[in-house]
Amino acid sequence: QKEVEQNSGPLSVPEGAIASLNCTYSDRGSQSFFWYRQYSGKSPELIMSIYSNGDKEDGRFTAQLNKASQYVSLLIRDSQPSDSATYLCASNTGFQKLVFGTGTRLLVSP
Amino acid sequence: NAGVTQTPKFQVLKTGQSMTLQCAQDMNHNSMYWYRQDPGMGLRLIYYSASEGTTDKGEVPNGYNVSRLNKREFSLRLESAAPSQTSVYFCASSEAGPMFYEQYFGPGTRLTVT
Numbered sequence: 001q002k003e004v005e006q007n008s009g010p011l012s013v014p015e016g017a018i019a020s021l022n023c024t025y026s027d028r029g030s031q032s033f034f035w036y037r038q039y040s041g042k043s044p045e046l047i048m049s050i051y052s053n054g055d056k057e058d059g060r061f062t063a064q065l066n067k068a069s070q071y072v073s074l075l076i077r078d079s080q081p082s083d084s085a086t087y088l089c090a091s092n093t094g095f096q097k098l099v100f101g102t103g104t105r106l107l108v109s110p
Numbered sequence: 111n112a113g114v115t116q117t118p119k120f121q122v123l124k125t126g127q128s129m130t131l132q133c134a135q136d137m138n139h140n141s142m143y144w145y146r147q148d149p150g151m152g153l154r155l156i157y158y159s160a161s162e163g164t165t166d167k168g169e170v171p172n173g174y175n176v177s178r179l180n181k182r183e184f185s186l187r188l189e190s191a192a193p194s195q196t197s198v199y200f201c202a203s204s205e206a207g208p209m210f211y212e213q214y215f216g217p218g219t220r221l222t223v224t
Contacts, residue, residue, distance in 0.1 A: 044200070046214060049212055097155060
């Protein structure tokens with residue numbers, strides 16, 4: 001069973017701090033990784049994708065991938081209360097399918 | 111562009127009733143997916159369609175059928191609804207990139223089976 005594991009949280013950070021969200025995956029064959037943000041009662045929204053080892057930055061978001069350790073992370077700089085949501089990590093398992101973690105709930109306090 | 115649209119937004123069924131959830135995308139994507147999301151279980155794939163004319167089972171296909179009507183539309187049918195099918199259902203679509211398959215989700219259908 002190919003799995004993606006996330007700490008369910010909640011992860012609480014003060015406004016302006018860096019939030020660090022982590023994810024591990026079991027399938028060494030996974031090539032692509034995704035972070036989705038999901039507000040309560042809404043659908044998942046793609047915010048980052050990464051497929052090479054190292055860092056990928058987009059605005060306040062940085063995705064980090066370490067294939068040797070089977071580890072993916074998402075850093076959110078200058079966290080805002082509007083970043084409070086559940087963040088889902090997903091990996092591509094081949095055949096155009098993704099497997100999702102259960103998500104980490106992030107709370108950013110003013 | 112509307113992206114991925116789903117109908118209905120909410121539905122209440124009695125046990126044994128049937129219904130079809132509709133999904134359409136206007137991004138010209140080849141692949142479409144149906145997921146269900148339950149508390150503590152994350153998103154689980156029910157069925158997917160890699161291209162028009164093909165469908166395949168996902169992780170939790172029992173009790174569901176799908177139809178890929180054309181490139182734009184992918185429907186999910188519950189023939190005889192059960193309380194265990196109470197969930198939020200999401201449709202998604204994707205286009206294969208050189209290395210990855212970014213999926214884009216519709217707004218969801220919240221289904222309650224009593």
